[in-house]
Amino acid sequence: MNYRHSFHAGNSADVVKHSLLIALVRALQQKPGALTLIDTHAGCGLYDLDGEDAQRTGESMQGVLRAFVDPNPLLNDYRAAVQAVNVGAEPHVYPGSPRILAQLLRPQDFLILNEKHPDDAYTLRGVMRDTSAAVHERDAYELWLALLPTRTARGVVVVDPPYEQPDERARITATLAAAYRKWAHGVTVIWYPLKDRATHWRWKEQLRKLGIPKFLTVEHWLYDDDQPDIYNGAGLYIFNPPYAFTQALPPLLEALRAVLAPEGHKGEITADWLGN
Template sequence: MNYRHSFHAGNSADVVKHSLLIALVRALQHKQSALTLIDTHAGCGLYDLYGDQAQRTGESTEGVLRAFVDENPLLDDYRAAVQAVNEGVEPRLYPGSPKILAQLLRPQDLLILNEKHPEDVRSLRAAMRGTSAAVHERDAYEFWLAMLPPRTPRGVVLVDPPYEQTDERARITTTLAAAYRKWAHGVMVVWYPLKDRAMHLRWKDQLRKLGIPKLLCVEHWLYDSDQPGIYNGAGLFIVNPPYAFTLALPPLLEVLRAALAPEGHNGEITSVWLGD
């Protein structure tokens, strides 16, 4: 499945991913000690919702634009992050994870980004100009392991690949196992699209066998039943989520489900521990 960021900017998956990413970093920042925020597949950093690639799918109408119509205060932090890169009331630009993470930085925090695609990394460097972010152009999985453990005692690694390669899930599984051995107390987040339920269940079983005690699985299924052959939603595997994050998660998930449910569907969004 090809999930190039620029074609899907601001869709329902971005709303869930970025809402939870903001909540996760905010929860970690309850402590004053420094964080290192690492993005292994950073993309372009900033996306034009009226550009050719985003308009080709039009997915932002079912994602960020729905979130802006919804008035629930639990989405205020997410809306503020999007509004920060826009001038008008309705968003025309969408911040990728690098721009959102940059907004969350405190003086003591570090942001390290990586993007292998030559065209995208040029766009990323332009988008991050004026920030303190370090930008790398390396293989994402080599970079992931090379960055661990980070210089600060605490941190977050975000792994958000396009799933262009048939072995993407296998590489994630292998690298996650190695990363956990190097940094067992670290917080790591892996994003994935949901298309084939049977394949996904097999992957979850493989991850469960890694024996990571605190591995949370958050899944957002858009439709009330599987829609064969199309994108059905997305999820996040989160290693070592902080207690403050998991405590606040249920009401945020319900707001996201309600805001993003397609017409005629209730949708489903769940969080379960895979390590139990």
């Protein structure tokens, strides 16, 4: 699956992913200790919703634009993060995870970004020049391990690959296992697309067998039944999520399901513990 983000910026997966990332970081920030935030596949940082790529798919119409007209206050933090890079009532620019994470930084926190694609890395450096973020241009999985344990006692690693390579899931599984041995208490968030339940179930079982105790999976299925060979939704694996985050999760997930359900479908969004 090719998930070049300029085509998909602001879609339903972004709304869920970024809403949950904001909630996760804010839950961790209830304690004053510093955080290190690491984004292994950072992308460009900002995306033009009026550009040719985004307009070709029109996916933002079923994602961020729906969220902007929904009155549910549980989505206020997400809307504010998008509004921060826009002028006017309707968003025309979409912030990727780097810009959203940068908005959340406190003075004591650190943000480390990585993007292997040279053109995207060049764009990312320009987009982030007004922030304190460090930008790297390395293999994501090598960097993930090299930066662990983080310089601060607590941290979050966000893994959001395009799933262009056939061995992507295998590399994630192997790197996660090695990362857990180095940094057992760290928080790791892995984004993944959902195309069919059988393929996804097999990968989920491989991850479950790693034996990481606090393993939460959040899955957002757009349609009531699988639609063959198309994007059916997306999910997040979250390892070691903080208690404050998991306690506040159910109403936020319901708000996201309601605003993002395609016409004629109820949709489904679930959170399940898979740790041993």
